[in-house]
Amino acid sequence: MSIRLPDFTRATVLVAGDVMLDRYWFGLTSRISPEAPVPVVRINREEARPGGGANVALNVSSLGARTHLLGVVGRDDSAQQLASRCEALGVQPHFVLSEQSPTITKLRVLSRNQQLIRLDFEEIQGERVSFDRLDLLERYMPLLEACGVVVLSDYGKGTLFDVADLIGFARDRGRPVLIDPKGTDWRPYRGATLLTPNLSELEAVVGSCRDEADLVQRAERLREDLQLQALLVTRSERGVSLIAAGQPPLHLPSHAREVYDVTGAGDTVIATLAAALAAGSTLEDACRLGNQAAGIVVGKLGTATVSREELEQSLNPGAGSGVLDEDALLLAVQRARAAGQRIVMTNGVFDVLHVGHLRYLQAARELGDLLIVAVNDDDSVRRLKGPSRPLNAVPERMEMLAGLRCVDYVTAFGEDTPARLIGRVLPDLLVKGGDYRPEQIAGYEAVTANGGEVRVLDFHDGYSTTGLIEKARG
Template identity: 65%
Template sequence: MYGIPDFSKTRLLVAGDVMLDRYWSGPTQRISPEAPVPVVRVGRDESRPGGAANVALNLAALGARASLLGVVGRDSPAASLAALLRLHAIEPDWVESPRLPTITKLRVLSRNQQVIRLDFEESYASQGAFDRAKLIERFTIGMADAQVAVLSDYAKGTLIDVAALIAQCQALKKPVVIDPKGNDFTRYRGATVLTPNLGELEAIVGACPDDATLIGKGARLINDLHLEALLVTRSEKGMTLLRPGKPPLHLPTEAREVFDVTGAGDTVVAALAAGLAAGQDLGDAVRLANVAAGIVVAKLGTATASRAELELALHRPAAGEESLLTEEQLLAKLATARSRGNTIVMTNGVFDLLHVGHVRYLEAARQRGDLLIVAVNEDDSVRRLKGPTRPVNSCADRMRVLGALKCVDYVVPFAEDTPERLIGRVLPDLLVKGGDYKPEQIAGYAAVKANGGDVVVLDFHEGYSTTSMLGRGAANP
């Protein structure tokens, strides 16, 4: 059985079309009197890195070191995008366009469904849109330290000179993994791996109604373009890896529930490239990418698959570990629980050094329902919130300790700084938090109340905190 390699020593360069994904979300309760369209009362404005920037974010979520090269405008979306990336230790290398804007996509959501998408963009392939020689120069410099290059092509013009970038990788004898776009794949000649989806491939080679046709046409494309491999993502049919002289590798989809496919291709190319950089065999890297894709399609919007989620998805739980779940696994469990009429309680936290105050709080929360879910901040999230010396214990260890408590039914990780997105998917009957908050200040309040649930603040147990415990330890070594 393949495992998850140590990505911390890998270095990858991502180049391609970067964009800012914005999400406006809120409830819809009426139809506009001006036109037959829903009225969304926007209560939340969220921004996330998209396109090639989301590939870099996926690499960072796995623990890999990623550099990002792209074209942006001289505008506030470029500054917002850079700030978001730096939160994840990704330093962007921008080539600025003197006259075109940063590509921005605005999605309006209600009840976790897209109502409309608005795109703000112009093609960087137009004459004089950016300094093309500078981008090639920056790519050459970046590849000196990188083990693998990832080219993320969204057909926005950043990779207009993709052949020159591939040639740089060939000269350095370093793999280049490409997520392609368009109706001319000859521009990718000499790549290590192409990762088109089935529709993109059929636009090039014609219809592939069955496996035999896909294999035959895929093999001819590999030969024509001098590729080392072709990885075709096939939606509900999973993915197929084709390599000269080797049998096809067909992998069924790992997703139990497909919620949103936005950015799934970014996750596939990131996990595949990270696996190659860590020394994995191509087949094992593809298997890992398939698992990662199954995780992200169960999330809303552009998303990532973290190392903790991969570990849970690949791990066969030993006795006492059945409560440790991925987000997708948790939602499947809750569907059964709800059919039985169970009341679901949810809370969240870091839980770095578990103490009696935590236990009393969790016991009180469990008494308010039939099932208690504890959402736990992943390690990168803790570092952003509490500083570089935290957490003391890894996410896997913190989850294992929580899962051993009799009062806790399920434990699930989340990568963001707050669990608001996760809570919006779980929609517990009761959301609880300890401390001196007001209920409306708690992340997830609006989603839970809109769904008919309740939000409660439990008593804070004085004298207990991880910070104070660590302080006492420092004072008494």
């Protein structure tokens, strides 16, 4: 079934709930500590990303929707980092200060893309609410009037202590309320529009589901008991199931190409649902988009977002939507950088793709979260290679590159070198294959002056476009 992306810029979404800061320490480990049987990690990079409800808000905003975020933070540096990260991506934070509790922070230590440990810094509110509940409600009401859909992001940290009131106020104003539920007592969520539990969370409430039919029966009974319009159950590699009032159950298969990290996948599903509904999609189409977005985000490291461009490319893999003009590329880079992604960039002619190219690009992609390939246009190739080149015109070369799983975005440049384009993108890591010295690579000065790195990758012996052409000519 073909799905059209709605105009997300028409949508306004309010995300209210538990917000947190996700911190990442990256490093190499090559030995075991003499003090205990644990690896020693030499930290060489740090990142901070909005998490919890803030990650939901970033997922909404990354699709192009106007986004407001309401939550509770401490009076500390983590709160300032969280606010600045949100604002950088166009999310408007509305934070209530807690004088007694710190901003919830989760620190993850990773080596070679494997998480070794997670450290949590938090004080769960519980029954002793340590923030001004009236202040939260007073901020909620005008934001409710300005939005089309409400997401209540519950991580069980205490911000949604008055969740029943928040649902009631939204229903009185005709605003759909979406909730990713926590715990086993879902009675406070009564009257919400839609809940998005995963299968284990649902089974903790309704009991073990023997098969799909049993799942539907138990979910439908729960839906009626809680007076919900629908339940969307995420089922990992088995996709999602929508159980909605007045329509047959809808089971959608997973679209994940490769599961790398499930952190935040539920955030992506509910955020995409909310943005799509606020932009005018039907519930069924919104669920299809949410399922598609989940398949993208599980292939990324840590809490991550999905852009409109990635979603469009996933829906239409043959349409070459990973091919962007320069302005669209810069917008995609801005969103990726605000989400804390490490951007890798390379360039070349890529006239006849061969396995050497593939191995090189795969190695480049492994060095970051997003790989951009800049391609010489046809006139530029003729100036560099002679009038008989290229064999393949730039649209075909770009489409082939965009079809590789390791390549995120492809763009063209017309100059003899990509120095100007690289100076606009300013990747975190610029790579080039060959026997260059880093300072000889076009873009070196701009990237290093911006704090980035330039690295030379090895070519794979025995593969070259020129050699293939000469061999074909006999």
